[in-house]
Amino acid sequence: MSATPPPPAPVPVPSRTQYVLEQVKHEILTGALPPGSPLVETELAARFGMSKTPVREALKSLAGRGLVVMTEYRGAAVRGVDAAMARSVYDVRVLLEPEALRRTVTARAGLAAAHAALARADAATDAAERSLANRDFHRALYLPCGNPLLVGMLDDLRDQAALVSSFAWQTLPTWDREAAEHRAILARAEEGDAAGAGAALSDHIEGFVRRAFPPDADGAAGPAPGGRAGEQEPRP
DSSP states (O other): OOOOOOOOOOOOOOOHHHHHHHHHHHHHHTTSSOTTOEEOHHHHHHHHTSOHHHHHHHHHHHHHTTSEEEETTTEEEEOOOOHHHHHHHHHHHHHHHHHHHHHHHHTTOOOHHHHHHHHHHHHOOSHHHHHHHHHHHHHHHHGGGSOHHHHHHHHHHHHHHHHHHHHHHHHOOOHHHHHHHHHHHHHHHHTTOHHHHHHHHHHHHHHHHHHHSOBOTTSOBOOOOSOOTTOOOOOO
């Protein structure tokens, strides 16, 4: 007589802090909470039906990820995005991410996850899903690089990079252009051209921040002028 199999383990319920963190982060990265939006603990606690403690802890975690700023007298707010912040984040990306991709290609790692992310981005019906697919595409390129420390450093940049791109896409939606660049990068990688794939990725990262924050007439960088969110122009 066969033994009765044990019941399935219960699915863990996310903590209240984690729930608030994920909800607020989603709204920040999709533009529902634009840069500078105040994040009032009492209002968020009432909205989510909980005490202020998990809300406060969630905001602290988001501040540690670079998405929220907290001051003693003004409270918490969504981090502002300007050219200096954007260039700092993307400068680190261009130093690390192409090298990670070169190592991925050299190791002949599979890139099925990158293809799946591209397909999701093409099928996306809103900016939120497109943004998530974009992040997954980039991570699929560097995740198999073979260096966990390098992966961790790039993972730490993901939220801040997504904040920059979400902000930029509100005024200059270049999704189609960046999608074409993604396909070109992936094609180079699958050909085994590590140097070419890395160079294409460098151009892609640098080109995005240059288009989004071009120099103005005085030589200082500022937000890109131009279209409104939802207009299609040539997709990071």
